[in-house]
Amino acid sequence: MSSVKIECVASEGFRIGESPVWDEKEGALLCVDITGRKVCRWSPAAKQVQTVPVDAPVSSVALRKSGDYVITLGTRFATLKWKEQLVTTITHVDKDKPNNRFNDGKVDPAGRYFAGTMAEEIRPAVLERRQGSLYTLCSDLSVVKHFDQVDISNGLDWSLDHKTFFYIDSLSYSVDAFDYDLQTGKIGNRRSIYRLEKEESIPDGMCIDTEGKLWVACYDGGRVIRLDPETGKRLQTVKLPVDKTTSCCFGGKDYSEMYVTSASDGMDKEWLSRQPQAGGLFKITGLGVKGVPPYPFAG
Numbered sequence: 001m002s003s004v005k006i007e008c009v010a011s012e013g014f015r016i017g018e019s020p021v022w023d024e025k026e027g028a029l030l031c032v033d034i035t036g037r038k039v040c041r042w043s044p045a046a047k048q049v050q051t052v053p054v055d056a057p058v059s060s061v062a063l064r065k066s067g068d069y070v071i072t073l074g075t076r077f078a079t080l081k082w083k084e085q086l087v088t089t090i091t092h093v094d095k096d097k098p099n100n101r102f103n104d105g106k107v108d109p110a111g112r113y114f115a116g117t118m119a120e121e122i123r124p125a126v127l128e129r130r131q132g133s134l135y136t137l138c139s140d141l142s143v144v145k146h147f148d149q150v151d152i153s154n155g156l157d158w159s160l161d162h163k164t165f166f167y168i169d170s171l172s173y174s175v176d177a178f179d180y181d182l183q184t185g186k187i188g189n190r191r192s193i194y195r196l197e198k199e200e201s202i203p204d205g206m207c208i209d210t211e212g213k214l215w216v217a218c219y220d221g222g223r224v225i226r227l228d229p230e231t232g233k234r235l236q237t238v239k240l241p242v243d244k245t246t247s248c249c250f251g252g253k254d255y256s257e258m259y260v261t262s263a264s265d266g267m268d269k270e271w272l273s274r275q276p277q278a279g280g281l282f283k284i285t286g287l288g289v290k291g292v293p294p295y296p297f298a299g
């Protein structure tokens, strides 16, 4: 058994840290602070976080083939030029829903950017239900809507053979799978592969490892869990020193480290004083598994 080590590498006090992505070219960990309205880049070499402030809640960031990044900002897909700190809108969704914003997003193995929306929260996990939809931004910059009636569109990833799409609508307390057609980007045949137990609380961000197992960050559960999508069994639980663990990704050398983001929104003074690292970025080593490099957006 390897020995698992957890370290808070950046105690940024993020309001809602989310969407960790390893940027191999920069040797840095990208993430966003949704309600803090900034995109962040943590460099382990410099032990330093750079941030780009934006003008709306920014809920995900992804690499782009042509360099730089794409983000989901408010209800927009946009590009982000890091050095210039320049954000350019690509397209809007949910135009008829002014109270909506994007939430989690990730690029598929063919370079399509998947991201879903939700109503703005009144407080954590309290919001107008079924206002969200799941979208894809294709490389030709057209948008496809897959379905609506989503509560909190959250974690997403693809199986190693690219034939299954995994997805979380948080308030269903379920991790779902769809058949995936990589050629067309179409999804179908939705089913649940895992239902969270009470103490695991709310499923949030998710990533896959090189053994095809899923890692799910549990919001208010203070943990990441490893699931076998074939058997529907939980294989491992790793607890963190903060309750509001929001998302996870692999990064670092050979993608052997796991990075976990966290949130502090919705915590009162007493709670924050018990968990001073709330909103920090955590690095987990010694898991004995590796991750899959993130796919860049092809447009």
Ligand SMILES: O=C(O)[C@H](O)[C@@H](O)[C@H](O)[C@H](O)CO
Pocket: 016, 018, 034, 103, 104, 121, 123, 124, 125, 126, 152, 153, 154, 170, 202, 204, 205, 219, 246
């Ligand atoms: O991190 C996210 O994906 C949402 O934007 C958060 O707000 C939490 O998930 C939510 O509060 C949990 O219910």
Ligand SMILES: [Zn+2]
Pocket: 018, 103, 104, 154, 155, 204, 205, 246, 247
């Ligand atoms: Zn999330």
